[in-house]
Amino acid sequence: xxxxxxxxxxxxxxxxxxxxxxxxxxxxxxxxxxxxxxxxxxxxxxxxxxxxxxxxxxxxxxxxxxxxxxxxxxxxxxxxxxxxxxxxxxxxxxxxxxxxxxxxxxxxxxxxxxxxxxxxxxxxxxxxxxxxxxxxxxxxxxxxxxxxxxxxxxxxxxxxxxxxxxxxxxxxxxxxxxxxxxxxxxxxxxxxxxxxxxxxxxxxxxxxxxxxxxxxxxxxxxxxxxxxxxxxxxxxxxxxxxxxxxxx
Amino acid sequence: xxxxxxxxxxxxxxxxxxxxxxxxxxxxxxxxxxxxxxxxxxxxxxxxxxxxxxxxxxxxxxxxxxxxxxxxxxxxxxxxxxxxxxxxxxxxxxxxxxxxxxxxxxxxxxxxxxxxxxxxxxxxxxxxxxxxxxxxxxxxxxxxxxxxxxxxxxxxxxxxxxxxxxxxxxxxxxxxxxxxxxxxxxxxxxxxxxxxxxxxxxxxxxxxxxxxxxxxxxxxxxxxxxxxxxxxxxxxxxxxxxxxxxxx
DNA sequence: ATGTCCAACTTGTCCTATAAGCTGATGACA
DNA sequence: TGTCATCAGCTTATAGGACAAGTTGGACAT
Numbered sequence: 025x026x027x028x029x030x031x032x033x034x035x036x037x038x039x040x041x042x043x044x045x046x047x048x049x050x051x052x053x054x055x056x057x058x059x060x061x062x063x064x065x066x067x068x069x070x071x072x073x074x075x076x077x078x079x080x081x082x083x084x085x086x087x088x089x090x091x092x093x094x095x096x097x098x099x100x101x102x103x104x105x106x107x108x109x110x111x112x113x114x115x116x117x118x119x120x121x122x123x124x125x126x127x128x129x130x131x132x133x134x135x136x137x138x139x140x141x142x143x144x145x146x147x148x149x150x151x152x153x154x155x156x157x158x159x160x161x162x163x164x165x166x167x168x169x170x171x172x173x174x175x176x177x178x179x180x181x182x183x184x185x186x187x188x189x190x191x192x193x194x195x196x197x198x199x200x201x202x203x204x205x206x207x208x209x210x211x212x213x214x215x216x217x218x219x220x221x222x223x224x225x226x227x228x229x230x231x232x233x234x235x236x237x238x239x240x241x242x243x244x245x246x247x248x249x250x251x252x253x254x255x256x257x258x259x260x261x262x263x264x265x266x267x268x269x270x271x272x
Numbered sequence: 273x274x275x276x277x278x279x280x281x282x283x284x285x286x287x288x289x290x291x292x293x294x295x296x297x298x299x300x301x302x303x304x305x306x307x308x309x310x311x312x313x314x315x316x317x318x319x320x321x322x323x324x325x326x327x328x329x330x331x332x333x334x335x336x337x338x339x340x341x342x343x344x345x346x347x348x349x350x351x352x353x354x355x356x357x358x359x360x361x362x363x364x365x366x367x368x369x370x371x372x373x374x375x376x377x378x379x380x381x382x383x384x385x386x387x388x389x390x391x392x393x394x395x396x397x398x399x400x401x402x403x404x405x406x407x408x409x410x411x412x413x414x415x416x417x418x419x420x421x422x423x424x425x426x427x428x429x430x431x432x433x434x435x436x437x438x439x440x441x442x443x444x445x446x447x448x449x450x451x452x453x454x455x456x457x458x459x460x461x462x463x464x465x466x467x468x469x470x471x472x473x474x475x476x477x478x479x480x481x482x483x484x485x486x487x488x489x490x491x492x493x494x495x496x497x498x499x500x501x502x503x504x505x506x507x508x509x510x511x512x513x514x515x516x517x518x519x520x
Numbered sequence: 521a522t523g524t525c526c527a528a529c530t531t532g533t534c535c536t537a538t539a540a541g542c543t544g545a546t547g548a549c550a
Numbered sequence: 551t552g553t554c555a556t557c558a559g560c561t562t563a564t565a566g567g568a569c570a571a572g573t574t575g576g577a578c579a580t
Contacts, residue, residue, distance in 0.1 A: 039344075039532070064561065075534045077325070080562085084329065088336045096562045097542035107448065110441045111359070130440040137443075141385050192378040193358045195385075198446055200355065287563070312530060323565040328531085344531045345572035 041081035042114070044072050048082065049091060049118040052102055062092050062100040089115050113204035124208050131202060136250050138195065139183065143230060143246035144239035146189035158185055158231050165227065169220045173210065180205070182227060186234075186246075219252065226252060289329035290362070292320050296330065297339060297366045300350055310340050310348040337363050359449035364456055372456050379450060384498050386443065387431065391478060391494035392487035394437035406433055406479050413475065417468045428453070430475060434482075434494075467500065474500060 038046075048068070051057050063071065068079035083100060086092045089109045094100045109115060110127060119127070146154075161182045168175040180203055187199040226249040233241035286294075296316070299305050311319065316327035331348055334340045337357045342348045357363060358375060367375070394402075409430045416423040428451055435447040474497040481489035 041532095066561085077533065077535090081329075081332065083562090084332065085336075088333075094562075095542090096540065097560085099542090099561065106441065106444065108441075108445075110445050127441065130442045133438075133440055134442045134446070137389050138385055190381075192381055193354065193356075193375065194378045194382045196354060197358050198382070289563095314530085325564065325566090331531090342531075343572085345529085345574080347530065347573090 040074055040078045041085055044068060044074060044078065044082040045085040045114075046118045047072070048086065049115065050120075052091065053105075053119060053123070057102065062102050064100060085114075091115070111198075111201035113201075113207070116204045116208055128205070128209055131205060132250070132253070134198075135202065136247070138198070139186075139250060140243040140246045142187050142190055142195065142199075143234070143242040146186045147234050147237055147239040147242040150189050150234050150237070154185060154189055155231075155235060158182060158234065161185065162224065162227050162231060165220075166224050169224065172220065175220055176205075176210070179223070179227075186230075222252060223249070288322055288326045289333055292316060292322060292326065292330040293333040293362075294366045295320070296334065297337075297363065298368075300339065301353075301367060301371070305350065310350050312348060333362075339363070359446070361449075361452035361455070364452045376453065376457055379453060380498070380501070382446075383450065384495070386446070387434075387498060388491040388494045390435050390438055390443065390447075391482070391490040394434045395482050395485055395487040395490040398437050398482050398485070402433060402437055403479075403483060406430060406482065409433065410472065410475050410479060413468075414472050417472065420468065423468055424453075424457075427471070427475075434478075470500060471497070 048057070048063070052062075057063070065076050065079040065083060068074070068082055069076045072079070074082075083092065083094050087094045089112050090103055090107050091109075092100050092102055116124060116127065161178050165175055165178050165182070168178060184196075184199055187195055190196075226245065229245040230242060230249060233245050296305070296311070300310075305311070313324055313327040313331060316322070316330055317324045320327070322330075331340065331342050335342045337360050338351055338355050339357075340348050340350055364372060364375065409426050413423055413426050413430070416426060431450075432444075432447055435443055438444075474493065477493040478490060478497060481493050
């Protein structure tokens with residue numbers, strides 16, 4: 025559940041504007057389109073053989089991801105990569121595996137900063153209903169260790185549940201955006217994560233700290249969990265040399 | 273600089289779809305539109321006297337903010353408020369001052385979790401060029417204490433500069449989204465913040481800790497800064513009773 | 521009562537036309 | 551020669567009409 029706009033199981037062919045936007049983004053990333061020389065509506069219409077309406081919606085999608093700037097009369101311009109909306113699952117899906125790998129590390133860094141504190145806050149204010157739901161999700165995960173995809177769905181829901189305890193829409197949104205972690209990491213590792221059983225044990229530790237209303241314990245347990253998470257991630261996809269001088 | 277898609281000073285009349293989207297969002301928030309009964313393209317077209325193209329783009333905007341779900345054949349449905357994209361300046365602009373006030377608190381809570389650590393990380397790896405820019409921004413702020421709007425622009429840039437030192441696109445994006453803080457807080461407080469001079473002093477403290485490459489000092493200075501920031505925010509707009517039982 | 525099928529509704533895409541805004545080049549004028 | 555107003559051409563914004571494709575709920579037959 026909580027699948028957002030995704031369809032149940034079939035991949036569901038995306039709409040034309042989304043497909044074209046994907047193509048264009050890949051071309052921009054590959055350097056095929058130099059900055060500031062983005063194609064116009066007519067260019068897109070001609071090149072992809074789509075109507076101007078579709079070309080137009082394509083540009084609107086790219087604009088909503090802060091990939092381009094579009095204004096009446098002015099030519100469309102590509103914005104600096106540093107300002108793109110890397111929290112959007114759509115954009116992530118279009119990026120090459122190499123960049124996604126980097127983003128996974130950066131996402132993890134963010135989670136390390138936020139989630140231990142969220143767990144501590146949750147421990148101070150968690151309700152019995154939330155604890156029940158967490159318990160249920162742990163059980164479901166334990167039963168899904170053979171199905172990594174489904175497991176990661178529940179995993180995400182478990183972390184979201186803790187985040188929700190903070191009753192903060194901004195933090196909610198940030199963590200919710202991390203839902204692409206599952207899909208992306210699957211794309212990068214291309215294999216079932218090894219440590220699902222250990223993850224379940226770690227989730228249980230977090231849960232027990234919450235039951236005990238122990239902020240420090242919850243924080244520590246979450247920190248351990250994330251740290252283990254990270255090492256399996258690294259182990260699966262090999263070492264990535266950190267990019268240098270990417271900005272500007 | 274770094275103004276994104278905003279025009280220099282004039283408010284620049286927004287496009288028709290944006291205006292209509294604003295209207296609809298306000299109506300949804302006010303409860304005028306019951307959940308799951310969003311107007312169709314034709315409804316919008318008729319009610320607002322716009323073409324179907326505009327009605328269509330309106331729905332696409334709302335969809336990109338996760339306010340509604342739209343799919344072929346199915347009627348447009350309003351999504352749960354908890355899942356809206358509260359990181360979007362567009363949405364913030366359309367929300368009533370009361371909710372914006374709450375969001376400002378939640379945003380601040382997020383910053384308290386992230387920024388002190390960002391400052392500590394920056395202290396460990398900051399370059400001389402970044403220090404130069406920070407120095408320049410402090411000077412500019414000192415000269416702009418009479419112009420709160422311009423001051424807050426540079427203020428945001430100062431914090432972004434520190435964030436950038438972490439070389440993390442995810443964190444960048446999160447902090448970048450906080451750029452609506454300036455506009456929103458101005459809408460809420462409706463007055464020039466009192467403590468600009470103190471803010472400059474605090475920025476200088478952070479800067480000096482960075483110059484000294486002192487992570488702990490930078491973390492502490494940033495924490496003090498945010499805490500002071502928060503009290504002036506609270507003082508200006510009076511106490512807000514925290515909403516209860518908002519979810520679901 | 522149950523399952524099939526269809527009609528009505530809704531979004532997706534296309535075509536054509538016009539309005540509105542920007543940019544750069546042309547050319548008048550000093 | 552230098553400066554500035556003007557305008558042609560390009561671009562996006564909006565409009566209207568048409569058809570394709572997908573969904574839903576009710577009519578209808580079993």
